[in-house]
Amino acid sequence: MNTFIAIEPDRCIGCGTCLAACSHGHRVAGLQAEPRLALTFAPQVTAAVTCHQCEGAPCLAVCPVDAIMRTDEAVVVNEQACIGCKLCAIVCPFGAIHPAGTSTAGVAGIAFETPSQPRGTSPLLAWSIGVYTCAVKCDLCSTYDPEGGPHCVRACPTNALFVRDATTLGDARKDKMKAAATANQIMMGRSTNLKEA
Amino acid sequence: MEKHMAVCPYCGAGCKLNLLVDDGMVIGAEGIDGVTNEGELCLKGLSGFDFINDTKILTPRILHPMIRREKGGELERVTWDEALDFTAQRLTEIKEKYGPDAIMLTGSSRGPGNEANFVMQKFTRACIGTNNIDNCARTCHGPSVIGLMDTVGSGAMSVSIPNLENADLIMLFGYNPSASHPIVARRIVKAKEKGAKIIVVDPRSIETARIADLYIQIKNGCNLAFMNAFANVIVSENMHDKAFIDAHTNGFDAWWETIKNYTPESVAEVCGCDPDDIRKAARMYATAPNSVIGWGMGVTQQRQGVKVVHTIAAIACVANQIGRDNAGLAPVRGQNNVQGSCDMGMWPSLLPGYQKVENPEMRAKFEKAWGLPAGALPAEPGFKLTDLPHGVKEGKIRAFYNFGEDPLQTEPDSADMKETLENLDLLISQDIFMTQTTALADVVFPGTSWGEHDGVFSASDRTFQRFTAAVPPKGECKHDWQIFQELSTRMGYPMHYEDTEEIWNEVRELCPNFYGATYEKMAGTGHAQWPVPTLECPGTPTLYKNGQFNTADKKAILMAHDFVEPTELPDDAYPLVLCTVREVGHYSCRSMTGNCKVLSMLADEPGYVHINPADAEARNIRDEDLVWVSSRRGKVITRACLDERINKGAVYMTYQWWIGKCNDLTMHVTDPLSGTPEDKYSACEVHSIDDQVWAERHMQALYSALKDRLAAEAAPQNVAPAAEASAE
Numbered sequence: 001m002n003t004f005i006a007i008e009p010d011r012c013i014g015c016g017t018c019l020a021a022c023s024h025g026h027r028v029a030g031l032q033a034e035p036r037l038a039l040t041f042a043p044q045v046t047a048a049v050t051c052h053q054c055e056g057a058p059c060l061a062v063c064p065v066d067a068i069m070r071t072d073e074a075v076v077v078n079e080q081a082c083i084g085c086k087l088c089a090i091v092c093p094f095g096a097i098h099p100a101g102t103s104t105a106g107v108a109g110i111a112f113e114t115p116s117q118p119r120g121t122s123p124l125l126a127w128s129i130g131v132y133t134c135a136v137k138c139d140l141c142s143t144y145d146p147e148g149g150p151h152c153v154r155a156c157p158t159n160a161l162f163v164r165d166a167t168t169l170g171d172a173r174k175d176k177m178k179a180a181a182t183a184n185q186i187m188m189g190r191s192t193n194l195k196e197a
Numbered sequence: 198m199e200k201h202m203a204v205c206p207y208c209g210a211g212c213k214l215n216l217l218v219d220d221g222m223v224i225g226a227e228g229i230d231g232v233t234n235e236g237e238l239c240l241k242g243l244s245g246f247d248f249i250n251d252t253k254i255l256t257p258r259i260l261h262p263m264i265r266r267e268k269g270g271e272l273e274r275v276t277w278d279e280a281l282d283f284t285a286q287r288l289t290e291i292k293e294k295y296g297p298d299a300i301m302l303t304g305s306s307r308g309p310g311n312e313a314n315f316v317m318q319k320f321t322r323a324c325i326g327t328n329n330i331d332n333c334a335r336t337c338h339g340p341s342v343i344g345l346m347d348t349v350g351s352g353a354m355s356v357s358i359p360n361l362e363n364a365d366l367i368m369l370f371g372y373n374p375s376a377s378h379p380i381v382a383r384r385i386v387k388a389k390e391k392g393a394k395i396i397v398v399d400p401r402s403i404e405t406a407r408i409a410d411l412y413i414q415i416k417n418g419c420n421l422a423f424m425n426a427f428a429n430v431i432v433s434e435n436m437h438d439k440a441f442i443d444a445h446t447n448g449f450d451a452w453w454e455t456i457k458n459y460t461p462e463s464v465a466e467v468c469g470c471d472p473d474d475i476r477k478a479a480r481m482y483a484t485a486p487n488s489v490i491g492w493g494m495g496v497t498q499q500r501q502g503v504k505v506v507h508t509i510a511a512i513a514c515v516a517n518q519i520g521r522d523n524a525g526l527a528p529v530r531g532q533n534n535v536q537g538s539c540d541m542g543m544w545p546s547l548l549p550g551y552q553k554v555e556n557p558e559m560r561a562k563f564e565k566a567w568g569l570p571a572g573a574l575p576a577e578p579g580f581k582l583t584d585l586p587h588g589v590k591e592g593k594i595r596a597f598y599n600f601g602e603d604p605l606q607t608e609p610d611s612a613d614m615k616e617t618l619e620n621l622d623l624l625i626s627q628d629i630f631m632t633q634t635t636a637l638a639d640v641v642f643p644g645t646s647w648g649e650h651d652g653v654f655s656a657s658d659r660t661f662q663r664f665t666a667a668v669p670p671k672g673e674c675k676h677d678w679q680i681f682q683e684l685s686t687r688m689g690y691p692m693h694y695e696d697t698e699e700i701w702n703e704v705r706e707l708c709p710n711f712y713g714a715t716y717e718k719m720a721g722t723g724h725a726q727w728p729v730p731t732l733e734c735p736g737t738p739t740l741y742k743n744g745q746f747n748t749a750d751k752k753a754i755l756m757a758h759d760f761v762e763p764t765e766l767p768d769d770a771y772p773l774v775l776c777t778v779r780e781v782g783h784y785s786c787r788s789m790t791g792n793c794k795v796l797s798m799l800a801d802e803p804g805y806v807h808i809n810p811a812d813a814e815a816r817n818i819r820d821e822d823l824v825w826v827s828s829r830r831g832k833v834i835t836r837a838c839l840d841e842r843i844n845k846g847a848v849y850m851t852y853q854w855w856i857g858k859c860n861d862l863t864m865h866v867t868d869p870l871s872g873t874p875e876d877k878y879s880a881c882e883v884h885s886i887d888d889q890v891w892a893e894r895h896m897q898a899l900y901s902a903l904k905d906r907l908a909a910e911a912a913p914q915n916v917a918p919a920a921e922a923s924a925e
Contacts, residue, residue: 010389013375013382013404015781016799020240023795024225033798043841046404112901115893119836120821157237158383 002053003073003140003165005037005150011160014039014046021155022138029144031079034100036138037152048152048161051075051096051138059088059097059137068135073142082134086124089135098123101133201667202229202721204654205242206308206647207784209530210234210358210380211656212242213722216648216667223249223648223667232724233358233656239379240782240799241790248630248792249648251671255791256631256907259643260672261914268622272641272913277673279918281680284640285687287623288325291596297326301580301594304332304543305601305677306535307785308629309644310652310664312700313677314534314541315549316692317600320681323567324690328545328554328579329594332538333602334530335582340497340871341528342539344506348754349514349740350747352551353536355525356489357658357726357738362387364523366485368396368478370509371420371495371877375404376781378529378657394485396478398423399495400776401849402842411478416469417774417847418763418878421501423468423475424508425459425760430479431516432456437483438517445744446514448755455757467760469844483516487523494531498777498877500763503870507756514753520741530657532785537655540711540727541704545579550708554578566707581872583608586617586865596623600677601644603632603786607852609863609874610830627680630788631911633855644677645670651697653719660726660736661711663719672914763878764866771828771880773812773848777859780804780851787853802900803857805838807849808883813839818885823892826850828881831861834896837883848883852876856899 019035027033037050057075060068067081068088077088077097089097103113114129127133140163141150148154153161162168200215213231216223226246228238251258262280263272275283291299302321304314314332321330334342342352349355361367361384374382382405389395389408397409406412415423431437432453442449461472468475482488490513496505506528513519513526530536542549552559560574580588585604588594597618608614618624618637626638629646648667655661670676675683678700682692694700698716705712713734714725726736746753767774782800783790790796806826808818818824820839825832826848835850835857843849850859866875886892 010408011386013379013386015239015375015379015382017238017240017243017379019799020244020782020795023798024244027794033795035799041840041842043402044407046407113897115890115897118822118889118893120819120889155238155243157239157379158386 001166001169002055003163004053005050005138005140005153006162006164007047007050008160008162009045009047011158012046012048013158014041015157017155017157018048018152018161021151025141025145025151031144032100032102032134032136034136036136038095049094049096052094053138053140058091058093059135062087062091071142073146074138074140076139076143077135077137079134084133084135086135088137089124097135097137099133100136101131103128104130199667201665203648203664203667204231204533204662205238206533206789207241207245208378208533209536209657210378211533211654211660211662212238212380213662214238214242216246218667221668223247229722231662231722232660234380237380237383241784241796244795245784245790245793246648247794248789249646249668252792252794253908254794254797255904256788257911258629258646258671259631259635259641259911259914260674261643262673263641263914265639268639272910274914274916275918277675280640280642281683281687284625285684288596289688291622292325295595297575298329298579299593299595300325300327300598301329301585301588301596302598303582303600303602304330304538304541306333306532306538307601308647309601309677310534310650310654310697311537311541311704312652312697313681314538314543315700315704316678316681316694318542318549319567319692320685320690322574323569324685324688326573326575328575328577330543330579331545331582332535332543333532333582333607334535334539335872336607336874337494337531337535338497338528339873340502340506340868341492343871344503345510345526345528346551347503348507348510348756349519349526351740352539353740354527354529354658355519355740356522356527357660358384358656360522360738361385361489361527362391364388364393364487364489366394366396366481366488368398368482368488368490369405370398370490370492372491372493372529373399373401373403373405373778374491374529376779377493377531379781381529394481396481398478400844400847411474411481413470413474413478414844416467416844417776418499419464419468420496420499420505421508421758422459422464422760424505424512425456425757426461426464426468426475427479428456428508428512428515429459430461430476431483431512433460434476434480436480437515441517441744442515445746446753446755447750449515452511452755452757455759464760482518487521488516488518489523489525489527491527491529493529495877497873498875500866500868500875500878501758501761502868502873504758507758510753511755511757514755520739520744522739525739525741534654536657536659537653540655545581549704550710552708563707566703583865583867583872583874586613589617589620595621596625597621598625598627599634599638600627601629603634603788605633605637606786606855606858606860609860609876610865611858611860612831613865627677630792631907632786632788633907636907636910642680643672643674644680645674649674650676653697653701658726658738660724661714661719662724663716764875765864765878765880767846767880771882773881773883774846775826775828775859775862775879775881776847776849777852777863777876778849780853783851783853785853787855802854803833803835803896804851804854806835806857806883807838807840807843809843809845810839810841811845812848812883813837816883816885818883823886823889823896825884825886826862826881827884828862828864828879830864833858833861834892834899848881855903856896
């Protein structure tokens with residue numbers, strides 16, 4: 001099955017340590033420094049939105065140059081092959097893929113950007129002079145640190161992020177079924193003196 | 198690759214980490230098992246290391262001493278000898294002409310550590326002969342230090358950060374740990390998972406509000422009214438602990454005379470909340486087995502900051518929610534070593550170890566230890582940091598020695614502060630970066646950075662921990678304490694320390710509460726939480742056990758005050774309340790984090806003004822638009838974030854931005870009891886900008902111009918001094 005990263009929103013404090021770890025890891029590996037996950041703040045929920053590494057990945061299906069491929073670990077983008085067409089970003093149902101590029105204005109701290117559009121412009125339409133963009137998406141850090149596992153999961157100070165793979169999902173399902181069974185028993189008006197194992 | 202143990206330099210949590218060094222460059226950081234962080238780090242700890250390498254992303258590091266021979270002239274790189282001689286001569290002239298009290302100094306609560314600060318205050322008191330030394334606590338938790346010393350005796354957290362997770366109830370009042378101290382927020386998440394009840398009282402629905410059992414959205418500026426009513430409920434509903442009050446407090450009857458007038462109904466309008474919610478909160482707090490109140494700048498940067506701290510302390514006492522491991526007071530400190538600055542006597546009325554300058558016995562002890570004649574140490578408390586603007590205007594302060602702070606960024610009303618700094622006869626800035634303040638200095642001393650020196654920090658919960666150098670000093674940077682001792686020696690009071698341990702041992706000898714905190718005890722991930730009076734004592738995580746307060750008769754003093762509205766209320770011209778808050782990924786004036794690759798990429802100029810969608814719509818402002826924010830003090834460009842989590846009628850700006858600079862808008866009005874500015878409340882208006890592309894380019898142009906100006910100010914350091922060149 002596909003392995004992906006899930007979040008427990010009640011643990012998320014919106015601090016962005018996941019973004020920092022993602023950016024640092026990829027940048028040091030020579031990949032785009034743009035974080036692969038995004039923090040989303042709704043009135044009642046704060047959560048990092050991550051790629052689900054879908055079984056039937058639409059991003060992979062629509063890529064016209066086969067720059068997106070499935071490896072044993074994840075659905076990954078070949079940044080060199082990507083032509084920045086943004087089709088993958090349009091079809092992603094989670095908003096988990098978007099274009100990014102490295103600005104030449106940022107070299108050696110002499111940044112002087114010349115914005116051409118308001119910041120509110122959709123990232124799919126935004127461009128900046130001389131910057132070639134390519135798609136960035138979560139690779140579970142498998143392209144540069146397969147042993148270490150996803151850096152965001154490791155870095156999260158409240159342990160709000162989890163790797164969901166066949167084992168952990170199976171366990172989670174069992175826990176949910178147990179909880180449902182207990183709730184059912186309570187609903188039926190039965191009480192129990194049994195302590196939790 | 199080498200690993201060097203350090204303590205994170207970014208907030209008061211005191212997280213232990215290793216700096217990873219390769220080929221003389223710091224290339225990473227990893228959490229280690231410190232008492233507070235248990236191996237975890239937030240984004241600043243994890244990614245906030247590369248400023249040491251002089252990345253020049255925001256502003257260059259200062260690597261050589263420079264002076265401005267004439268006021269308004271160009272900076273010129275000189276040898277250390279010349280820079281120190283020049284400074285010693287100028288300071289001596291000012292001291293002779295206007296007296297020692299014409300010189301004001303500020304300590305650094307950031308990277309330098311306790312030893313450097315101790316030597317600086319020794320230089321101030323023993324060599325210059327003034328108590329004009331303060332630190333940035335004045336702008337942040339000063340009211341907590343003062344308010345707690347007035348009531349319970351010690352100006353610090355009474356509980357430890359690790360014990361927060363075992364409390365039965367945590368109430369956060371004007372404190373957003375997720376942004377200020379993610380590693381403390383982590384303890385609150387854990388407390389919740391262990392079954393603690395959480396109450397959040399704040400105008401913003403902060404992250405913790407989402408997991409709170411009770412969230413009360415209050416209006417800005419109503420703190421004292423709310424807390425008085427909260428106290429009123431505890432006593433009216435008979436939830437106070439009469440035996441504890443009788444045995445361990447003074448002044449209950451007088452306290453109640455004021456508090457009894459504040460029924461929840463009487464404050465409902467001022468607070469903008471349901472009176473029953475106040476009752477519910479008070480019941481939860483008073484009846485839980487162990488409750489902690491945590492507060493932050495939402496309490497202290499207000500007109501009545503000290504008075505609210507008095508009331509919070511009184512509430513904890515009357516409800517007997519103090520003096521136990523999981524019950525007490527938690528004013529969590531902002532800067533990594535702001536507790537340390539206060540510990541080291543960077544305070545106009547306190548010698549190191551909270552020993553009052555007004556006490557002749559204390560002065561005599563220090564005079565003896567420092568080889569001074571009897572009566573040499575000044576007895577009068579000195580100026581506060583916030584006295585600087587009027588002190589200079591009135592001609593009382595002539596010279597200012599700025600150590601590792603950037604008042605032009607962090608103090609209110611920047612235009613007024615700039616005039617203040619320009620009107621000084623002598624401005625000395627000892628820093629690691631060319632900040633906006635350093636760019637105005639007549640003398641620029643390059644100190645070593647965190648990561649280049651050893652020392653001890655005090656975490657927010659009174660925990661002393663050691664940090665070590667990872668890389669050698671860059672350029673001609675000297676350790677801060679070396680600079681002070683060389684200057685002091687030139688000015689007639691010789692000091693000759695060999696290393697930080699020698700300094701620390703002097704601190705231990707002079708401060709009974711710190712005596713047991715030896716370097717040996719603090720080796721590795723070791724720590725010592727004061728009071729730690731003996732070598733055997735492992736430290737004291739909890740203050741006031743068994744109701745023993747640190748006052749003269751061991752009893753807490755209950756103090757109550759009447760509520761007064763904030764100074765500058767919104768009106769037709771400026772209808773919105775401006776409240777300044779913190780950026781989670783940046784720190785203080787941003788000179789450090791702004792020079793880190795990851796942190797500067799995740800959040801950069803001009804920052805955001807958070808505005809309720811209803812207020813934005815009324816002004817035709819869309820999310821991510823650049824906007825003008827104006828007040829009676831100034832006007833800045835920033836970016837709008839439409840935020841449903843904040844109250845209508847108020848906007849929030851983080852104080853880290855140099856272009857979107859909220860301190861161009863705030864006003865220099867202070868709480869008279871502490872001198873702390875009312876940063877959480879002033880009036881402003883937000884205006885839309887029609888041409889967004891122009892606005893984006895204008896903002897970039899302002900930002901580039903600022904960076905260029907600072908780089909140009911630092912550039913003379915690249916030219917070796919003529920004298921040295923000819924000697925070679």
